[in-house]
Amino acid sequence: MDHSRAPVLDALVEFHEQGITPFNPPGHKQGRGADQRVVDVVGEGVFRSDVLGPNGLDDRLLRHGVLQEAQELMADAVGAEHTFFSTCGSSLSVKKMLAVAGPHEKLIVARHAHKSVISGLIISGVSPVWVHPHWDGERHLSHPPGPDEVRAAFEAEPEVKGMLLVTPTDYGTCGDIAAIAEVCHEFDKPLIVDEAWGAHLPFHPALPPWAMNAGADLCVTSVHKMGAAVEQSSVFHLQGNRVDPALLKAREDLLGTTGASSLVYATLDGWRRQMVEDGEKLLSTALSLAHGVRREIDELPGLRVMGEREFIGPADSFDPLKVVVDLSELGISGYQAADWLRARRQVTVGLSDHRRIVAIITIGDDERTAATLVAALDDLTKAAERMKAPPVLHLPDPRDLELSTVMLPRDAFFGETEQVGVDEAVGRVAAEMISPYPPGSPALVPGEVITKDVLDYLRSGLAAGMQLPDPADSDLESIRVVRDPA
Numbered sequence: 400m401d402h403s404r405a406p407v408l409d410a411l412v413e414f415h416e417q418g419i420t421p422f423n424p425p426g427h428k429q430g431r432g433a434d435q436r437v438v439d440v441v442g443e444g445v446f447r448s449d450v451l452g453p454n455g456l457d458d459r460l461l462r463h464g465v466l467q468e469a470q471e472l473m474a475d476a477v478g479a480e481h482t483f484f485s486t487c488g489s490s491l492s493v494k495k496m497l498a499v500a501g502p503h504e505k506l507i508v509a510r511h512a513h514k515s516v517i518s519g520l521i522i523s524g525v526s527p528v529w530v531h532p533h534w535d536g537e538r539h540l541s542h543p544p545g546p547d548e549v550r551a552a553f554e555a556e557p558e559v560k561g562m563l564l565v566t567p568t569d570y571g572t573c574g575d576i577a578a579i580a581e582v583c584h585e586f587d588k589p590l591i592v593d594e595a596w597g598a599h600l601p602f603h604p605a606l607p608p609w610a611m612n613a614g615a616d617l618c619v620t621s622v623h624k625m626g627a628a629v630e631q632s633s634v635f636h637l638q639g640n641r642v643d644p645a646l647l648k649a650r651e652d653l654l655g656t657t658g659a660s661s662l663v664y665a666t667l668d669g670w671r672r673q674m675v676e677d678g679e680k681l682l683s684t685a686l687s688l689a690h691g692v693r694r695e696i697d698e699l700p701g702l703r704v705m706g707e708r709e710f711i712g713p714a715d716s717f718d719p720l721k722v723v724v725d726l727s728e729l730g731i732s733g734y735q736a737a738d739w740l741r742a743r744r745q746v747t748v749g750l751s752d753h754r755r756i757v758a759i760i761t762i763g764d765d766e767r768t769a770a771t772l773v774a775a776l777d778d779l780t781k782a783a784e785r786m787k788a789p790p791v792l793h794l795p796d797p798r799d800l801e802l803s804t805v806m807l808p809r810d811a812f813f814g815e816t817e818q819v820g821v822d823e824a825v826g827r828v829a830a831e832m833i834s835p836y837p838p839g840s841p842a843l844v845p846g847e848v849i850t851k852d853v854l855d856y857l858r859s860g861l862a863a864g865m866q867l868p869d870p871a872d873s874d875l876e877s878i879r880v881v882r883d884p885a
């Protein structure tokens with residue numbers, strides 16, 4: 400296929416050349432109706448590129464096939480059979496991918512899945528069969544589960560419809576997709592991979608294997624995370640015959656928008672062209688930058704960059720572009736470090752937790768940004784001496800955070816609920832999700848029995864700086880639980 404083409408971008412150029420006078424949405428009409436103060440901030444280009452309505456880039460019957468061609472080029476670039484572009488991020492794409500199961504049907508799901516997967520279970524009524532991640536109890540980190548646990552789940556629940564694996568994690572650790580795909584296929588069931596963090600993986604041989612190459616049936620990636628498309632840009636890919644493309648298309652139609660963003664599609668299209676033409680070179684530069692940054696940070700007093708020493712074993716490989724910095728020797732929390740870096744050095748990081756921060760290096764970085772990061776962290780090591788000791792986080796053995804599921808997440812979420820004080824919540828069934836964010840993997844899922852350990856962990860986390868975006872009571876003095884039958 401001709402990868403020098405970028406059908407969505409080309410159609411945008413053509414649209415402008417044709418001088419079309421639109422009487423269809425978007426109502427800003429190429430920005431002419433937009434408030435100048437908005438244009439001043441976001442730029443004219445945003446509005447000029449926002450045209451994809453039913454009568455925009457494609458004609459009324461989608462005869463021009465602009466999107467179709469762009470998706471086919473993306474599929475070809477990564478070696479998938481079908482690719483779907485999706486707006487609203489992988490948060491929406493993962494919900495579309497749950498098409499392999501319906502209400503009350505079972506799906507094996509890695510329990511450290513992102514909250515968007517859990518939302519998908521709630522909406523679809525799919526019944527999760529949890530596979531617990533590989534826990535690193537010492538560092539309080541989860542890594543993807545391995546093939547043995549997946550096999551055990553298939554043997555225990557032979558009627559499951561497939562499995563959803565999350566890899567890479569937010570910390571860049573990756574599971575053995577090929578071995579897990581083999582297990583799924585032995586049972587003739589599809590493997591779905593939430594590879595939200597893996598958009599770049601297909602384009603460089605030194606990066607961990609990516610889902611389609613490793614034999615997964617379906618996978619989703621967020622191109623706005625490790626790629627270079629705008630926020631919400633997501634794609635999902637399909638191969639093989641275990642998932643019917645028509646079924647996926649129907650799910651896509653069920654959940655998709657009728658006003659897809661041409662900005663999202665255009666930048667996805669351009670990213671594919673960029674990666675096919677220059678991806679390996681650009682990623683080689685990013686990788687050598689990341690390796691340099693890792694070495695320099697590791698030499699700073701009190702900082703330790705986590706990598707193969709810590710991860711390989713519980714994980715199978717890891718992405719060095721995720722620079723995971725352990726601050727425990729410095730005696731401050733990741734929350735404190737992230738706040739200080741932003742406030743004092745105008746440097747932001749991708750993730751912070753009780754003892755780490757994660758800085759993400761991409762093809763958008765260069766020597767200057769790398770030096771800014773290292774210098775800011777050097778300053779942090781000095782400033783840390785003057786910072787207060789962080790509040791103590793209650794970190795139980797990770798196994799004590801594995802709760803029992805007694806109800807379908809959908810039934811717990813949509814059924815009769817009540818808000819009870821935390822002290823009364825122990826032993827009750829959760830009706831809401833509570834997810835430390837980032838990484839956004841829920842500690843509590845609707846349908847699970849609440850324990851004192853999980854409450855102590857979340858409440859002490861909140862006091863230490865953890866973000867909890869989803870509970871109704873954001874102070875966590877009360878919790879939404881399933882109403883007890885009278």
Ligand SMILES: Cc1ncc(COP(=O)(O)O)c(C=O)c1O
Binds near residue numbers: 490565569631632633
């Ligand atoms: C593993 C995982 N899956 C899905 C998502 C959702 O991605 P998006 O932000 O593209 O909606 C995230 C977001 O952080 C994630 O970490």
